[in-house]
Amino acid sequence: MSWLRQRWAYWLISGLLLALAGCGFHLQTGASIPPSLQGIRVSGSGPSGGALAQAVHRELQREGNIGRNDGPLLQIDNAYVSQRIISISPSSGVALEFLDTLHAQFRVMDQQKKVLLPVQSLLVENSFSYNSGNPLATNEQQIRVERLLMDQGARQILRRVLNSPAVRQPRN
Template sequence: MSRTLQWRRWWLVAGLALLLGGCGFHLQTGATIPPRLTGLRVVGSGPAGGSLAEAVHRELQRDGNRAQSDGPLLQIDNAYVSQRIISISPSSGVAQEFLDTLHAQFSVIGNDHKILLESQPLLVENSFSYNSASPLATNEQQITMQRLLMEQGARQILRRVLNSPGFRQQVP
C-alpha cells in the first residue's frame, strides 16, 4: 500500500471522527447523565446487591458520573440470583444447562429524600451450558456468567432510569 493511500485513509478516519463527535454522536456506553442525576450514588442490598451496585457504579463511571455524598441515590433492594437446571443428560443424569435469574427492585431517591422514581422490578435471565468433559471449568464459567448477568442488570437499570419520563433529556 502506498504512503499516499495510507495518509488519505488516516485523514478520512480523522475527519469522520471529528464530524461524528461534533454532531453529538455517542457510543453505546456514553448515555449522558441528565443534570438532575449528576452525582448519582448507588447502594444495594440482598445477597447480590453489592455486586449489582458495583456493576451500575462502573457503568456510571464510564459515562463520566462521579458519585457525590449529596447526590441522588439509586437504591437496589433485595437483589439475588437464582439458578435452575433446564436440561439433564439422559445418559449420565448430570445437569447440562442452567438458567441464572437476577431478581431485584430499584428506585431513585433525591437528595431531599423525595422519590424521583418509584420502585421497579428487575428480572434478567441468562442460560449457560455445562461441559461434563471439563468439570473444573464450571466454577470459572459460573463466575463469568454471574459477572455478565450483573453487567446486563446494570445496563438494564440505567437504561430504564435514563429513559423514564422524569429524567429523559430533551433533544435540541
C-alpha cells in the same frame, strides 16, 4: 477513476454516519446523564445487591459520572440470583444447562429522600451450558456467567433510569 472512487467513498461514509446518528447511536459519554442525576450514588442490598451496585457504578463511571455525597441515590433492593436446571443428560443424569435469573427492585431518590423514580422490578435471565468433560472449569464459568448477568442487569437499570421521563424533568 481515483477521484470518482474517493467521491463515492465520501458519500458512503457520510450516509453511514447520518444513518447511525438517526438511529440513536452515541458514544459513551457523560452527556446522556441528565442534570438531575449528576453525581448519582448507588447502594445495594440483598445477597447480590453489592455485586449489582458495583456493576451499575462501573457503568456510570464509563458515562463520566462521579458519585457525590449530595447526589441522588439509586437504591437497589432485594437483589438475588436464582438458578434452575433446564437440561439434563439422558445418559448420565448430569445437569447440562442452567438458567440464572437476577431479581431486584430499584428506585431513585434525591438527597431529601424524595422519590424521583418509584420502585421498579428487574428480571434478567441468562442460560449457560455445563461442560461435563471439564468439571474444573465450572467455578470459573459460574463466576463469569454471574458477572455477565450483573453487567446486563446494570445496563438495563441504567437504560430504564436514564430514559425515564420522571428523572429527565427539571425539578423545582
